[in-house]
Amino acid sequence: MNYATSKIFIIVFCSIFMLIGGGAIFSALLAGGNLFFLVWGAMFFFIPLTIMRGRLKQLSTFEKMTYDWYKSEHPDHIQGNKVSCFSCGNARINVRALMNRTFHREHFCTQCGKTLYYSPEQS
Incomplete structure (x- = not known):
């Protein structure tokens, strides 16, 4: 798998979980701030965001430093x-x-x- 395909896969895969987390945060805020769904949504949003940023940085380094x-x-x-x-x-x-x-x-x-x-x- 080349670098562009790997980057697209990481972005799409992590974005799916980030959308789920963002939806949970939004619905929890609309429902009066349910703490369980706020924490659950934050985990589903920020963990994939951190993984995506780290992996994209790593792939960019591998692609550049040859x-x-x-x-x-x-x-x-x-x-x-x-x-x-x-x-x-x-x-x-x-x-x-x-x-x-x-x-x-x-x-x-x-x-x-x-x-x-x-x-x-x-x-």
């Missing part, structure tokens, strides 16, 4: 296929798989720990 982006932003730290850290200049770069179903890898400097770029996992 190897090509790193080459264009820090051309003096690329020699052939060798990458070095833009912060400390160290040439030892490790890769770790990110968890939580992101299906991306983080390329980071072993000396200072800075994240250099992200790459999608190959299937």
